[in-house]
Amino acid sequence: MNLLIKNAEIVTMNKEGEIMIGDLHIVDDIIMNIGPNLEVSQPDKIIDAKGKTVIPGFVQTHIHLCQTIFRGQGDDLELMDWLKKRIWPLEAAHDEESIYYSAMLGIGELIQSGTTTIVDMETVHHTEYAFKAIAESGIRALSGKVMMDKGDEVPVPLQEKTENSIRESVDLLEKWHNYDNGRIKYAFSPRFVVSCTEKLLREVQFLSEHYHVMVHTHASENLGEIDIVQKETGMRNIVYLDHLGLANPRLILAHCIWLDDEEKKIIRERGVHVSHCPGSNLKLASGIAETPYMISEQVSLSLGADGAPCNNNLDMFNEMRLAALIQKPAHGPTAMDAHTVFKMATIGGAKAVGMENEIGSIEVGKKADLAILNLNHFHTYPSYGVDPISRIVYSATRADVETTIINGEIVMENGLLKTINKSIVLHEANNCIKRLLQRAKMK
Incomplete structure (x- = not known):
């Protein structure tokens, strides 16, 4: 055109x-x-x-399209209860159609609120149908199937063997990475250290380097999560990821609320990207990330809404406003000023996905x-x-x-959306969540 x-x-x-x-x-x-x-x-x-x-266009660096139809199904819980009681059972109940319409529901909301690029983490199965929705909708995305080969209280359909998780991830990468002249890219997506074996994480590190693609995971979101990692590995989250060779400029870490000095140093020196998710962090009572410190140390910092059931929207305007306001009581009115936050939402996100020379600013x-x-x-x-x-x-x-x-x-x-039929998506989203709730025996 x-x-x-x-x-x-x-x-x-x-x-x-x-x-x-x-x-x-x-x-x-x-x-x-x-x-x-x-x-x-x-x-x-x-x-x-x-x-x-x-x-x-806004660049959101942490989204779960597969969770959009869970909006309102996981309110008023902290992270581990939210996962075990609501999100994992619902993800386990997903089918091909529900993944597709959940993705379309989320993408429609994202496009309507000015987001043009996302970093998306799917669930264990049916990720192909999220990629189909991404392809049809026209949004720019890095996406990947979630990887989780261990963990307590994980529903059986989400329990995968290490070899299967790796093989399915590579198959998806080889089919979808650089689709439509690079509009869609693949990112390896181990859920978090709690749900991944060392063998899987080491293989992800190797494959990320081999294919030169991003790794997208959660880290240091919740104190209970950190306690589990320390008991299992003897190290804190970021130290452990660095030990495995994952802490490098190909790594995007969502949250990073509870960091000690050693972890902050690793993130800064290794060029790791941090996705700040203020709406999710507040709703799950996880805490408030030290973003003024990260900015002062020139950490690569961007924004994401996370998933609809822990926010409950995917609106970058909401995330920008929260990112600015929540720091001011502790750090003063000039902390996280509007220009800093808008940069995180645009060129900062572009840098996180390695595309700052292509998107994130309006330039010839x-x-x-x-x-x-x-x-x-x-x-x-x-x-x-x-x-x-x-x-x-x-x-x-x-x-x-x-x-x-x-x-x-x-x-x-x-x-008016041109690539998504709003009435069909809204109708099918309701049908899908009704089916998933019955399958998960929640309602």
């Missing part, structure tokens, strides 16, 4: 932090030109964005992953004299996202 977006306020997130009024010219999936009054010969489509704001030569916001509302006015980024982080909501463009394709325009 030859697309021209005219007269917009453009929040570039380039190194100079430029914000300008002008036009964007997109050809196929690439931003070809940015500037005032661009002359474009016979564009296929013109979007007049006068009075509107164009931002880089980069992929056209954008959201157009309409901030002409009571809750975002007055606009005069207000920093545009502060306005987005502290005042805007997902309802302000009007159009979402991924890889140069308009996947939502004027609030």
Whole structure:
């Protein structure tokens, strides 16, 4: 497509932090030109964005699409109870259709709220159907089947043999990695140290290096989790992962709330990426990550909503606002300012997935992953004299996202999804969760 977006306020997130009024010219999936009054010969489509704001699409670095249809099914529990009593039994009950519609439900919400790239962790089985949903929807994703070959109180359908877990993961990688010219990538996804043998984690380290793909896992989210790891390995989470050779720039760690000084040093020196999930961390009463410290130490820090049953939404506007506000009582009003948080949501996420040269900012030569916001509302006015980024982080909501463009394709325009049939997905999501709850004998 030859697309021209005219007269917009453009929040570039380039190194100079430029914000300008002008036009964007997109050809196929690439931003070809940015500037005032661009002359474009016979564009296929013109979007007049006068009075509107164009931002880089959000990059969420920790999502569970397979859990979206569990929304509201795991409220008011701490992590280990939440997993054992609700999430694992429901994941064990999943079938091909429920995985597909759970993914579509989550992707629809993500696109509607301006997220264009996700790092997704699925469950043990039927991951192929999540990849199908990702492919059809047009979202950019790193995804992988969850790996868990040990653990107490794990339902039988989620108990897998090490060899099977590795083989199925590699099969999925070889089929889906770099699908659609790299829009979809594979990431090895061991759930967390509690549910993975050393043999599995060592093989993941080898395969990640061999295929040069990311590893996405949870770490140091909950004190009970850390206690289990210490009793089993004699080491804390991050120390153990480093011992296995996993602590490197290919590793994305979700949460990292409870870190000691040695672990902080490992993350900093090894170039490990941390995905901060404030909504999930608050709802599960897990704690508050030391993000001001991570920022001061130049740790690669990004944002994720986690899964719908521990949040209960996948809205980056909510995560940005929480990430900023929860630090201010302890660290002062200037801690985690709007620019820092918006950077985490855009170019910071791009860096975490190794794509900072392709996405995360609006620059010539980069992929056209954008959201157009309409901030002409009571809750975002007055606009005069207000920093545009502060306005987005502290005042805007997902309802302000009007159009979402991924890889140069308009996947939502004027609030209407183009790649997902909303009515079918909502209907089937209800049918699926009813079936899973009966199968899991919960209701």
